[in-house]
Amino acid sequence: MMEVFFVGVGEACDPKHGNTSIHVHASNDVSLLCDCGFSVPHSYFAFFEDPDQLDMVWISHFHGDHFFGMPLLLLRFWEMKRSKPLRIVGQRGVADKVVAAMDLAYPNFRARLCYDVRFEEVESGAAREFSGLSLQFMQTDHSQKNLGLLVDDGKKKLYYSGDGRPTDEVAGLIKNCNLAVHEAFRLDEEIHNHGSITGCLELANDAGIKKLALVHLERNFRQQQAADIDVLLKAHPQLMLPVSGDRISL
Ligand SMILES: [Zn+2]
Ligand SMILES: [Zn+2]
Structure with missing residues (x-):
């Protein structure tokens, strides 16, 4: 069974729903955290007490709401006496960015960490094996x-979008996946370079996605058009709008 836990579901400035981040516990007992923005460490440690339960952090891109929580995550693991190595995976530059953020937040602290931090840089279209999981990036x-x-x-497939609209290549990659956790900033595609609810529904339909969880909604839109969003949720049983603390078992 793959378990997906929503640590946060909001956009960068959302005071109520936290920055979007999910924790995935795969059927082979490997755990990963997808994105770690400003607000994520506080929420993460409110839910997860074991400093060694996390194996890997995935960083989708370098906007602050997706990785500026890394210094605090690493610091708190040290405070909790983590002993297991931590893998941090992202696009080219992820090691430099995380190291720079850490050195700015807590100068000279990296040398004192009591566990290994191992970076891995990947490119669009690549595939990697990690502790029995198959990972692909687009x-x-x-x-x-x-x-x-x-x-x-090996049993279930999950897609985590990070930010942005899906491309044809994304639609091809995620065919028939069990759950897509997708960014949808607004209802329609009026904002460039962001996903939308209608765009996500089209993607789910075209790619045969079984469940679609919408995250990263623009905070005013989420509040002001809650009734319209509710109508869509009722009309599409495979669609869900999770909140922080929600869990989905696949
Ligand atoms: Zn972004
Ligand atoms: Zn974002």
């Missing part, structure tokens, strides 16, 4: 380069 259409992540544990 670029989306966003204002900054962003990679969507497909996780396959």
Whole structure:
């Protein structure tokens, strides 16, 4: 069984739903955290008490709401005496970015970490094995380069979009996946370089996606058009709008 836990579901400035981040516990007992923005460590540690339970962090791109939580995550793991190595995977530059953020937040602290941090840089179209999981990466259409992540544990397939609209290549990669956790900033595609609810529904339909969880909704839109969003949720049983603390078992 693959378990997906929603640590946060909001956009960068959302005070209520936190920055979007999901925790995935795969059927072979490997755990990964997808994105770690400003607000994520506080929520993460409120839910997960074991410093060694996490194996890998995936960073979709370098906007702050997706990786500026890394210094605090690494610091808190040290405070909790983590002993297991931590793998950090992302596009080219991920090691430099995380190291720079850490050195700015807590100068001279990296040398004191009591566990190994291992970086791995990947490109769009690539595939990797990680502790029995198959990982694939595909670029989306966003204002900054962003990679969507497909996780396959041999039993279930999950897609995590990060930010941006899906491309044809993304639709091809995620065919028939069990769950897509996708960014949808607004209802329709009026905002460039972001996903939308209607775009996500089209993608789910075209790619035969079984469940679609919408995250990263623009905060005012989410509040002001809650009734319209509710109508869509009722009309599409495979569609869900999770909140922080929600869990889906696949
Ligand atoms: Zn972004
Ligand atoms: Zn974002």
